[in-house]
Amino acid sequence: MMHAVDRLVFAPDDVDLARSPLRGHFEDETYVLGAFNPGLTRLPNGNLLMMVRVAEALRTPIVGGHIRAIRWVDGGYALDAWPLDQVDTSDPRKFMIRGEGWKVMALTSLSWLLPVELAADGLSVVAIHYDRAIAPRASYQCYGVEDARISRVGDRWLMTTCSVSPERHATTLYSSNDVVEWALEGIVLDHQNKDMLIFEGLVGGKYWTQTRPLGDLYFAYPPDSEWRAGPSINLATSPDALHWKPYDRPGIRPHAATNATARMGGGAPPLLTPRGWLTLWHGVEPSGVIGIYRTYWSILDRDDPSVVVATDHAPLLEPAPALTAPLADQMYLDNVVFTTGIVDGGDHYVVASGEADLACRITHIAKSVFA
Template sequence: MRDDFLIFTPDDVDLSRSPLRATLDARTFVLGAFNPGMTRLASGNLLLMVRVAEALAEPVAQGKVRAIRWTPDGYALDGHACGRVDMDDPRAFRLKDTPSRLMGLTSLSWLLPVELDPTGEDVLAVHYDRAIAPFAAWQHYGLEDARISRIGDGWWMTICTVSAERHATMLMRSADGLNWVSQGLVLDHQNKDMLLFEGTPGGMYHALTRPLGDGYFVYPADSGLAGGPAIHFARSPDALHWKPLEAPGIRPRAGSRGAMKLGGGTPPVLTERGWLALYHGVEPTGGVGIYRTFWALFDRNDPTRILHVGDDEPLIEGRPVLTEAMAGRRYLSDPVVFSTGIADGGDHWIVASGEADLACRITRVAKDRLR
């Protein structure tokens, strides 16, 4: 049994079956098939909800940078004059000389269900007929980074939605993990990486969230904290209406290799020692930064009580060797791993991640490493 490998890559996506094909009259390619939400189905098989970032083969035409946008009448192409655009980041472009920081994406993302065998070793089916694509104005630039939680007899999935209206979180629900129904928006602008606990401590739904902003306030110099984006707690009676909790969550610690930016990774799962969650931290490099996976443990009865934050040593790190065969398609220079799903494999955890914003990676983590 392999312990660390790629399970799904851009070459595994059949773009002739893309939901964009129905109305988009332009050549595209798969920029990445990555950041998969993961859950175990009733059959015992694993399901990945893969983010497919579909990009234009000709992003610049007639002196304009083009972006794909969903509309009620089909997919449209918007053009922005090259002279107004900063294109340093291959994943996005930024408009210059605007009062607010305005960005556009070089791809549009949709979600593709990929069914694996119970061990996560083999792909059994790719469910193009159940792909989830944008369907409303508040997601007209795409759907990103699904996270799936099994709670009771049902499945819940949070998804980041991207549009000029808002960068928000939507919730979907399923009775079988394959057929999903939208529950609408649950968190508003720039609150990303929402992770629902796989259970209801105290009869309530609990979640980790990560709000973003353009400015943060400084901690006292002797606090040991670095400031910036952090992971927070929220609680809900119905998983639809969320109240932020006052208890501080996971905050960036001065000196940690992940202090540049913290964010949620995998939905918290209940273990004999408490709620286990994996999260990401970013080390600044001058580029996008080095993304690593760390782990935390919360009290089983009071999830706002943090028992352990493992930010000294990463649990999973990016491995460029895994994508060597796709070296010509890599567009990030920094090692990046972004863990988004976890399942029980017996004596180990099966962790699903995005590797290099390019492909889906499976890593087996021995349970005794988390002691």
């Protein structure tokens, strides 16, 4: 699908690592592996705020027959080293540690969040707020803070992030009354429950969220089912946005009619439209090591979001090689668009995505697409 406005607005070279939270904690040179997957919201002054995930990686990760990872510890940062003969480095984003009896991995980068203020249309950078960067602060975040999603509910902003550590792979919540100061509320969803998207408004007096629990085992649907077994988008409700109860009915599930969404997860926080809750989500077509990530849409019933009112098997956004062509020397994977934010732009929506796990992409999508 073609869109009138579709461009990259922030990329690795736009980050000044001299102002990184990691600066001064070790001597080894780092670089920006990616500046991507931005949470998005509108500020009280009318501008937009992207909360950009900056994946900061060692320029020379392999030294003396070992591969190293960055870890936050007690307010500083340390480097850990594993012998090369004990790891699998086929995925540039991580390395798998062999011989554990189950999957164990470490990351080739540590992520922190950088607030980037955009003009009201989302197409130019107004300011980069390094003094408001969000970096690990607790042991459950020691390998990074990833993939912010920002929802405005009433007069309060709620931001979910993935916190990565050996303790757990969890979802944490930050809250703010002004989108400047963010309070860390702690862990709200436990192990490997990613892509938590809080609805931008209450349903039946409760907070609602989409979740995406991961596991190594899924039970089969009947052979003639319209659904495919595997990761799906679930729902949960809460009285306070802190304590969440999974909803009994399923949410959005992978459809047996298409292989392009064999794996799926939430994208942008659901917002209310005249037809119901508009949700943008990602579907992954199996291909190579990573798969092909595309963005899709569904509209959910305003009173019971487990009911899908409308959807489309055709992708809303696809990976755009032409956008990343000027960044060819920095590419380390392709075939990925990962939508993470949406705001109202009048007759259109301003949609923020990560492109190729490398840069921030802004797309204007006409509201008529979802009418």
